[in-house]
Amino acid sequence: MIARLDTRDAGFEPRLAALLAYEPGQDRDIEAAVAGIIADVRARGDAAVLEYTRRFDRLALDDAAQLELPRAELQAAADALPVAQRRALETAAARIRAYHQHQLAGSWSYTEPDGTRLGQQVSAIDRVGLYVPGGKAAYPSSVLMNAIPAKVAGVRELVMVVPTPDGVRNAMVLAAACIAGVDRVFTIGGAQAVAALAWGTATVPAVDKIVGPGNAYVAEAKRRVFGQVGIDMIAGPSEILVLCDGSVDPDWIAMDLFSQAEHDEMAQAILLCPDEAFIERVAQAIERLLPTLPRAAVVRQSLADRGALIRVRSLEEACALIDRIAPEHLEIATREPEQWAARIRHAGAMFLGAWSSESLGDYCAGPNHVLPTMRTARFSSPLGVYDFQKRSSVIHISAAGAAALGPVASVLARGEGLQAHALSAEYRAGPNAAAGSAAANSPAPAPAAGAEPARPAGDGRG
Numbered sequence: 001m002i003a004r005l006d007t008r009d010a011g012f013e014p015r016l017a018a019l020l021a022y023e024p025g026q027d028r029d030i031e032a033a034v035a036g037i038i039a040d041v042r043a044r045g046d047a048a049v050l051e052y053t054r055r056f057d058r059l060a061l062d063d064a065a066q067l068e069l070p071r072a073e074l075q076a077a078a079d080a081l082p083v084a085q086r087r088a089l090e091t092a093a094a095r096i097r098a099y100h101q102h103q104l105a106g107s108w109s110y111t112e113p114d115g116t117r118l119g120q121q122v123s124a125i126d127r128v129g130l131y132v133p134g135g136k137a138a139y140p141s142s143v144l145m146n147a148i149p150a151k152v153a154g155v156r157e158l159v160m161v162v163p164t165p166d167g168v169r170n171a172m173v174l175a176a177a178c179i180a181g182v183d184r185v186f187t188i189g190g191a192q193a194v195a196a197l198a199w200g201t202a203t204v205p206a207v208d209k210i211v212g213p214g215n216a217y218v219a220e221a222k223r224r225v226f227g228q229v230g231i232d233m234i235a236g237p238s239e240i241l242v243l244c245d246g247s248v249d250p251d252w253i254a255m256d257l258f259s260q261a262e263h264d265e266m267a268q269a270i271l272l273c274p275d276e277a278f279i280e281r282v283a284q285a286i287e288r289l290l291p292t293l294p295r296a297a298v299v300r301q302s303l304a305d306r307g308a309l310i311r312v313r314s315l316e317e318a319c320a321l322i323d324r325i326a327p328e329h330l331e332i333a334t335r336e337p338e339q340w341a342a343r344i345r346h347a348g349a350m351f352l353g354a355w356s357s358e359s360l361g362d363y364c365a366g367p368n369h370v371l372p373t374m375r376t377a378r379f380s381s382p383l384g385v386y387d388f389q390k391r392s393s394v395i396h397i398s399a400a401g402a403a404a405l406g407p408v409a410s411v412l413a414r415g416e417g418l419q420a421h422a423l424s425a426e427y428r429a430g431p432n433a434a435a436g437s438a439a440a441n442s443p444a445p446a447p448a449a450g451a452e453p454a455r456p457a458g459d460g461r462g
Contacts, residue, residue: 002286002303004279006311007321019308020325022266022374024236027216034191034220041195046203052192057134057165059187064203069174069185077174085172092364093144093179099366100149103385107394115398120391124154127205128388129197129229130182131212131222132173134163134189139213140176141362145369146211146232146383147180153388158182159207161197163189189214194221198229211370211383232383236374237266237306240358241327241347243318244271245334246278248354254285256331259359261302262295268306270325272318279309319343326377329358348377402428 005015040048046064053067054060061067078086109119128150132143143160150158160177162170164187177185186204188196194214200206209230210222222231240260242253257269273279286303290296312318319340322330326346334340337352344350348371351358362369370383397405406429413421427433 001290001300002283003308004283004311005308007313007317008311016310019270019306020375022236022268022306024234024374030216030220034217034224037191038195038198038221038224041192041201042199045196045201049188049192049196049201049204052190053163053188056190056192057163057188059164059167064201067186067188067203069169069187071178074174074178074182074185077169077171078178081171081175086175088364089140089144089172089176089179092141093148093176095364095366096144096148096368097152100152100368100385103149104152105386105389105391109394112401114400114404116401117394117396117398119394121394122389122391124156125150125208125230125388125390126155127157127159127207128155129194129207129210129212130158130160131189131193131197131210131214131218132160132162132177133214133218134165134170134173138170138173140170140172141369142213143173143176143182144180147177147182149368149383149385150211150388151181153385155388157184157205159197159205160185161188161193161204163187163193189218191217191221194218194225198225209388211387213370232370232387233372233376233380235370237268238263239268239270239328239373240331241270241272241322241325241329242331242333243315243322243340244273244275244278244282245315246273246275247335248333250278250281250285251289252354252357253282253333254289256333256357256359257282257286257303257307258290258293258299259357259362260329261299261307262293263298263302265298265301265305267302269303270307270327271309272312272321273310274312274314274318276311279311283309315340316343322347326372326375328371328373328377329361331356331358346375346377348372348382397428399428399433402433405429 003019005012037052049067050061050064105122107119107121109117111117130146133139147158158181160182162173162185194210196204197207197210207229210225211232213235219234223234238260240257242256244253253271257271260267261269271279271282290299293299312321315334322344323346328348329351330344330347330349331351332340333354341350341352349361349367351361361367368382368384372380406425409425410422413425
């Protein structure tokens, strides 16, 4: 049911390459459909959004204003939740908020001896769109994980879109939006929702960045609107890699592998361990526990197609292998896990020790569960406050600084054939620089009595 590999075997490398190979298919029908929907929403705005909502979600509305849920409905959803669910959402939200507060970056600057001041000004993105799946897939935890870092960053307005097929609204999703501080919620989904967020309609405000998971149509739409707006990532199937030394209950390890395999058939679950006898015990646990799962068929297919139990020569070798794989989730279920974590450079999130199941990270530990997949942990990071902040360079050159830097800039600019660049620097560095500065700082002459004040050229008023 699940592949067994050994790094000692001559055929290990090609088998590993085949196991890790995953190319997200570019479905031309999806591409064409999404391109058409985006163009239609850009051209017809609310009318197109209403039409696609009627067609795909079987929700007929007369007025686009009906797409927005009042804030009172979000609060009512939170108030009506069973106590256990409400407390779980609030506990998770508090922990997620506390963790992400530590990520806040501040502005900074330093002043050089000649008075030149250089620095960086950090500010939040003005408006962010949050896509939330609806229908069969309802993820209140994703609402918390996407919305809370945005609010911690200081995003002024957070606009959530969530499809409600047949008008059915998920109470936990709406409650999570209330608890996380989402500002506006629209009951739209699919590529049409992404297009509406990217360009805006009469009803749906245009945003600056779009985050959140979705199906293949949503992923393609996000890919196409990138540049008009920012996006978080194009995520692939979920992944877990578990590093074991044989010290943790094999039933726990088997269930941890299941926890990602149950997402869908393309998810990947891999175990690395130097202890062959322990690997066999995990294999037996898989066979015994799998039939007890409601999603056993999905897990079985995932493990058969993309799962593996890999025997390694040592934990040191395993760490090198982990960096090659760059997994989304990495569990280090060993004694003294910190020493092995210190060797890892590429992983989306690391769960250290026997008690740190990946599932706790998915819901309530605090760190973000939006993580890089498909080996992108080699160069990208979990979603965080920094994804909702942007940075502006601050450059305040003193007269002495301009005199010192001007010749440097001039030489480099002339070397690139950019004469205006060179002259711009030279004007501030040459013997007439002081006069130019004095002219710039002198007050403008008062207009003659009865005369209209002079207007700058090109101000649009003739």
